[in-house]
Structures are given as structure tokens and as C-alpha cells.
Amino acid sequence: MGSFMGSLGEAAGLIMALDADLLEIIGLSLRVTLTAVAAACLIGLPLGAVVGALRFPGRSLAGLVLNALMGLPPVVVGLMVYMMLSATGPLGPLGLLYTPTAMIIAQTILVTPIVAALTRQVVEDLHTDYAEQFASLEVRPFDRVVALLWDARLSLLTVALAGFGRAVAEVGAVIIVGGNINHVTRVMTTTIALETSKGNLEFALALGVVLLVIALVVNGAVMTFRASAARMTYA
């Protein structure tokens, strides 16, 4: 596998050189994905916690649906968002198609079920420990959800990272709604797809290695934060 080693060398070269075009692409990748993950957390954390902690009719069905939605194919999400944002679609007048905003919307739809489903599991497990106490203190449902989310916050960081991993690696949704337009909507994954189409396989793989390094850095930053926050909490 000489070409694989070649790619590793090329990846190292890319990271050292950090030319403006690559930085722009990396920056957009992070901007789109981190925004989408933040939005997905805003929706998915409370949603998952409600399903995980409260008793209401249809609760198990809701859990099932959330789990199933984790398997949404990115291409399908991309198509749905395209049809919504297309000039002939219901949201066409907003003119969002082929913009980073469209990519953020698509990735938010993709990641929200993952955040919600994993949150539901984390919160449900924690709730079994807390249930008696909640009952004896007659804690209101809203306060239960808030308390569980707060106490589970360190585990939920890992949930957010799972969402980040899914979003930063997907190409199917962003290439449809973003259009892979140079300097406008081109991100790491669409660049990798493009370079593969051009037959520049070594370069494409090198970009893949760079993407992996970015994921490592983001995960490392969050895990460091998590570890020191844990020490603070339990010290």
C-alpha cells in the first residue's frame, strides 16, 4: 500500500502547510457541524430528557421512533431539505438553498434524533436512581427534567460528541443542499468526494486523515474539559 503511506505523508504536508483554501474548508466544516450540533442539543436534550424521565401516553412509542430516526440516511435528509428549500418548495422564498444555513438545517435534522435518543437512555438510567427521591420530595416534572439533565451533563457531553461525529463525517445531505460550491458551501467531506471523482485518490485520502485529526482535536478538547469539570465536581 504505497499510496496509503503516500497519503499519510501528504496529510502531514497539508497540516503543516495549512494553505488558505484548506483553512477555509476546515473552518466551514466546523462552523456548519458545530452549529448543527448546538441546535440539535438545544432540541434533542430536553426532548430526550422528557421522554426518558416523564410518564405519559405514547412514551415508549416516542422512544422507539427516536431510536429508529437515528438511522435516517443523510441522502434522504438532504432530499427532504432540498424539496423544502427549493425555489418551488414551501420555504423557497427564503432563498436558503446552496448556502451554509441549508447545510446546518440538514445536519440538525440528522443529529437531533441521535442526541435525543442517547439522552433518553442516559436520563432514563439516572432516573431509576432518582425516582424515589423525586417522589418523596414531590418534585415537579419540569424540575425533574432540569435536575436530571444537569446531573447527567458529563455523560451528555459524550452524547453531543456522538452527534458531532455523525455530522462532521456525513456527505450525503450537505452535498445536495449545499451544492459543494467552491468558497461558499465546500466542506471537508464534499471536497473528499470531489477529489475522489477527479481520481486524485491519494489527495482525497490525505484530506480524510486531516478530517480525522480535526475530529481528534475537537474530541480531545471536549474530553479534557469533561475530565477537569469532573475533577471539580467530585474533588
Add this chain to the structure above:
Amino acid sequence: MTASRRTRGAVRGLAVLVVAVFGPSGPTVAADEYIVVQSTTSAEHSGLFDSILPVFREETGIEVRVVAVGTGQAIKNAANGDGDVLLVHDRQAEEQFVADGHGVSRADVMYNDFVVVGPPGDPAGVAAMADVLAAFRKIAASGAPFASRGDDSGTHKAELRLWREAGIDAAAASGGWYRETGAGMGATLNTAIGLGAYVMADRATWVSFGNRRDYRIMVEGDPRLFNQYGIILVNADRHPNVKARLGETFVNWVLSTEGQAAIASYRVDGRQVFFPNAMKQP
């Protein structure tokens, strides 16, 4: 104490990351005046747009955002009004697009040609044949694998026309020697080369393709392999969001002496791969 210092460090690290990502970013800030051109992968991947669009922008200040997909998808996107200009290579479908009221009018822009490439072993024995129909018949008869785009692109439609003219029902052999990848030109070339299959490609993509390995052009020069590109301004009467003035400026420029000269001067490895042939001078 160490813990809190580390936390502060981690928080600062995250803050730097957040600022780097969400802070003001110069080049991605969109210019006001831009158009979206729905076009084909062959024109984008060969580097043509990267070569000519800066010239256009220099002259007019208009940014051109290219969405590069197969001709079939480009036409569908434009028919949804998701583009101001269409630049593709399937004359029949282009004329239909205009006839359906989606486009204002169609004009020839440039041409190149298709080539049939194949593995060095040449199992069907078609090397250096000048008659593409005879070559296609030989490939079918030999049962050697042939990779087709299978994606409704301009290249795919041209290939299907050739099979029809050769009197071969390629669809019946799908899954056998005839392999439909349902993918773009580059992906199909990658697949074909992996399979040892013959494949038809536009010359621009082939010449600029980076993973040719030991594949060679087997069939070229047949007039049936002619590949014409056309340009269409999307009809603003039908799609009110279309930036008709900016789009028309671009179409006129592409068809002008200057635009045509910019196309002619583009080279891949020192070779011209697009030949301008606009008839109408605006």
C-alpha cells in the same frame, strides 16, 4: 488548584476554537451579486470554470456559484428554479427544457468529444477502432465488462444512443457485462478501472483524471462521439427568483468573443479540451 487551572485552560481552548469557527471569516462572506449556474461535472472537474470564472468576475464583479452535477440532475434542479443559468451537454433535453418554458433560449457554447477507454489487455480487441458502433458491438459480443454511468447524465444519454444505433440492448445485459454505476463520471471511471471494464467518458474529464493507471483511449475520432455543450438562461417569467439580468450578463459573456477566447485558452496538461463554437454573437 490544578483542577481549576486545567478547567480554565480547557475553557480558554474551547473559546479559541469557538472564535476561530464562528468569528468573522473573510472569504466566505457572500458577495451581493452572484448567480447560481447548474452545470455538469465534466466542466467543473476538468478545471474549466476555475479558469474562466475569475476572468468574468474581474470584468463584471459578478460571482458565479457552480453546482456541478450530472446533466439530468442539473436540468431538474434548474426546472425547479434552483439556478439562474444552465450549462450542460444533452441537446435534446436542453431543447425540451426551453420548450417546456423553463428556459429563455438555448445557444451552443463549446464542444469536445467522447472517448472509449479500456484496460491495456483490451479483451474485446477494440483498440484503435475508428467506428464506435462496431467497437460497441465487439465489446457486447466478447462479453467484456462495460461500465455505464446509468445516471441520466449527458454522457449516459449519449452512450445509450450509441448502443441503440449499434442495435444492442445493453439494458438486457445490465448486471452481466453491462454495469450501471449510477454515479458521476469520476466515480464511474474509478469503478471501471477497478473492474477492468471499458467505459465511455468525455475527453475533458479523462485528460484531467488523476487515477488513469494503465488505461488507454481505445476508440476516438468517430463523428458520433461529438459532444456539444449548450447554455440556457432560466426563464424568470416561470421562476421569479431567477436573477435574469445577472444571468443574461453571464450568458452573453460566455458567448462573446472574450468568453469564447477564455474557453479556448484553457489547457489541461498543455492540451485544449474545450473548443468554443458559439454561433450567435450578442
